[in-house]
Amino acid sequence: MSAYVLAIDEGSTGVRALIFDRGSRLIGSAYEEISAEFPHLGWVEQDPIRIWEATRRVIAAALQRAELAPADVAAIGVTNQRSTALVWERRSSQPAYPAISWQDTRTAARVAEWLSEGIYTNTMASATKLEWVLRCVDDGFARAASGELCMGTIDSWLVWQLTAGRVYVTDPSNASCTGLYDFATGGWDEGVTNHIRVPASALPGIRGSSEVYGLADPVVFGAAVPIAGIAGDQQAAMFGELGTDRGAVKITYGTSAMVDVNTGEFPVLSQRGAYPLVLWVLGGQRRFCLEGTVVTAGAAIQWLRDGLGVITAAGESAALAASVPDSDGVWAMPELQGLGTPYMNPAGRAVIGGLSRRTTRAHIVRAVLEGIAFRSREVLDALLADAEMPPPPVLRVDGGAAANDFLLQCLADVLGLPVERPETVQASALGVAYLAGIAAGVWNGLDDVRHAWRSGGVFSPRWSEAEREERFRSWHKAIAAAIASY
Numbered sequence: 315m316s317a318y319v320l321a322i323d324e325g326s327t328g329v330r331a332l333i334f335d336r337g338s339r340l341i342g343s344a345y346e347e348i349s350a351e352f353p354h355l356g357w358v359e360q361d362p363i364r365i366w367e368a369t370r371r372v373i374a375a376a377l378q379r380a381e382l383a384p385a386d387v388a389a390i391g392v393t394n395q396r397s398t399a400l401v402w403e404r405r406s407s408q409p410a411y412p413a414i415s416w417q418d419t420r421t422a423a424r425v426a427e428w429l430s431e432g433i434y435t436n437t438m439a440s441a442t443k444l445e446w447v448l449r450c451v452d453d454g455f456a457r458a459a460s461g462e463l464c465m466g467t468i469d470s471w472l473v474w475q476l477t478a479g480r481v482y483v484t485d486p487s488n489a490s491c492t493g494l495y496d497f498a499t500g501g502w503d504e505g506v507t508n509h510i511r512v513p514a515s516a517l518p519g520i521r522g523s524s525e526v527y528g529l530a531d532p533v534v535f536g537a538a539v540p541i542a543g544i545a546g547d548q549q550a551a552m553f554g555e556l557g558t559d560r561g562a563v564k565i566t567y568g569t570s571a572m573v574d575v576n577t578g579e580f581p582v583l584s585q586r587g588a589y590p591l592v593l594w595v596l597g598g599q600r601r602f603c604l605e606g607t608v609v610t611a612g613a614a615i616q617w618l619r620d621g622l623g624v625i626t627a628a629g630e631s632a633a634l635a636a637s638v639p640d641s642d643g644v645w646a647m648p649e650l651q652g653l654g655t656p657y658m659n660p661a662g663r664a665v666i667g668g669l670s671r672r673t674t675r676a677h678i679v680r681a682v683l684e685g686i687a688f689r690s691r692e693v694l695d696a697l698l699a700d701a702e703m704p705p706p707p708v709l710r711v712d713g714g715a716a717a718n719d720f721l722l723q724c725l726a727d728v729l730g731l732p733v734e735r736p737e738t739v740q741a742s743a744l745g746v747a748y749l750a751g752i753a754a755g756v757w758n759g760l761d762d763v764r765h766a767w768r769s770g771g772v773f774s775p776r777w778s779e780a781e782r783e784e785r786f787r788s789w790h791k792a793i794a795a796a797i798a799s800y
Contacts, residue, residue, distance in 0.1 A: 319334050319388055319754070321334065321392075321747040322391070322743075324393070325547065325569070327616075329348055331343065332747070334747045334751075336757070337768075342377065343740075344372040344375030349364070358415035358418040359413060360413045361413070362400055370534075384535050384537035389540050389756060390541045391544070391749055393745065394488070396468075396547060398414065398415050399413065399414045399440040402474075404464050411451060414446065416439075419652065420443075421437065421446055433505075433506055433509060444465050444510065444512075445510040463516075466518045467484060469546075475534070477531055481528035482519065483544070484518040485520065485523045485545060485595070487592050490590075491546055494506050494517065500520070502520070522594075523543065524750070540754055542753035543751075545594055548605060550749070551745055552574050552576065554712065554742060554746075555741050555745070562710075563576070563694065563698075565712075566712050566741070567711060567716050570654070571608035571690055573608070573694050575605075575698065575703060577604050587606065588696060609653065609654040611648075611686050614664070618679055624675035624679060631720070632718045634680075635679045635683050636680075637676050638674070644673055644677045644680070644681040645668050645793070646664070646666045646682045647797075648686060690725060706731070708772070709725075709733050710741075712735060712736060713742075716735045723773045726773040728782065728786065730777070730779065732775070733773045734770075734771070734773075736770050
């Protein structure tokens with residue numbers, strides 16, 4: 315049998331295709347940015363067709379770089395930005411409306427209405443976004459109820475396209491991010507689906523995170539290869555970081571910084587702006603996590619490049635930040651699209667303070683990276699308090715910004731914990747490759763995967779406890795005044 319697994323990782327700002335061998339080595343990859351449109355303040359939309367076309371291109375490029383043919387692939391896994399809402403026509407496979415991003419806040423008022431009616435949701439979840447689309451589409455509710463329209467998240471859209479419209483599924487990790495999932499039964503919550511006037515039967519089938527859902531269409535993909543793994547990007551990253559035991563913690567630095575604590579067999583409710591999710595269903599066993607969000611992380615580095623022009627490439631930020639001994643009093647709270655955990659304030663905005671005539675672009679870049687690390691600590695502290703768990707012995711991190719050595723060293727200093735990244739910082743792709751490969755027999759379960767995992771280095775904390783706490787208090791005092799001004 316082939317030893318190669320293809321992972322499709324469709325993120326908020328781009329799509330990757332990565333091919334791993336049985337030893338977890340990355341042998342071929344490709345990436346393409348995906349643009350977003352911002353038609354109104356707080357609105358974030360993407361074109362589903364462009365997402366699919368970019369996906370096909372990166373798959374072809376990754377196969378070419380790995381010198382493989384489609385038939386050489388043993389299994390395909392799909393991981394994705396979660397909660398982004400799509401509605402498409404079943405017969406034509408054409409989108410009925412642009413994809414509404416998880417970052418989109420247009421339904422904030424509707425979320426408040428639902429909460430007042432006793433239905434829990436939040437602005438990042440899919441439910442109110444799907445309702446919005448059905449209101450915009452002609453006869454949207456009736457057509458969705460009859461099955462004429464399909465509705466779901468990016469994973470369902472990609473699997474639908476890969477199978478030429480023959481497979482309409484999602485997995486519990488994605489379903490639990492929609493606001494439509496019943497944590498008690500593991501199915502769709504009919505009370506909520508009825509609220510949006512769409513029967514649960516019209517939604518994708520919920521399957522395990524590691525099983526064969528169907529075969530890629532040979533005309534579309536080039537060979538009839540099993541699609542055998544689906545997981546939301548954060549849950550896939552936790553699996554790719556081997557965070558399979560209760561108490562494991564990981565942070566993924568993508569557009570946002572997503573902090574997850576494995577809570578084991580049971581979900582944990584939060585009093586601090588976090589939310590329980592399903593990690594995965596593997597071998598019939600469901601596992602949960604508690605998740606918190608730094609809404610702007612990697613996107614803040616992109617903003618330094620695209621918005622301020624103080625760097626020309628994201629990779630410059632680490633060296634520039636390290637070129638000065640400190641931030642010279644400059645501080646930053648780099649939340650460009652609202653405040654996440656523990657504040658949960660979609661109206662929040664980023665603030666940079668402490669500027670003087672001596673301030674240079676290096677100080678600003680350093681302050682932004684330090685701000686990401688301090689916000690990460692705020693979120694992690696909230697999750698551990700909710701879960702009543704101690705800090706982990708090692709914190710594992712992944713995502714594009716995890717390649718930033720300055721950020722990871724700063725994180726280790728701010729947390730007082732060793733910080734480790736995998737050899738492949740795209741742990742979401744690695745995790746869904748593991749899930750797909752286990753289902754297809756490339757790996758024989760978790761023990762086999764643990765032997766294959768490869769570390770990319772550990773950053774040890776350098777600050778004393780006194781210095782760490784003083785710096786955190788100083789930063790927090792500065793941002794408290796900014797938050798109070800919203």
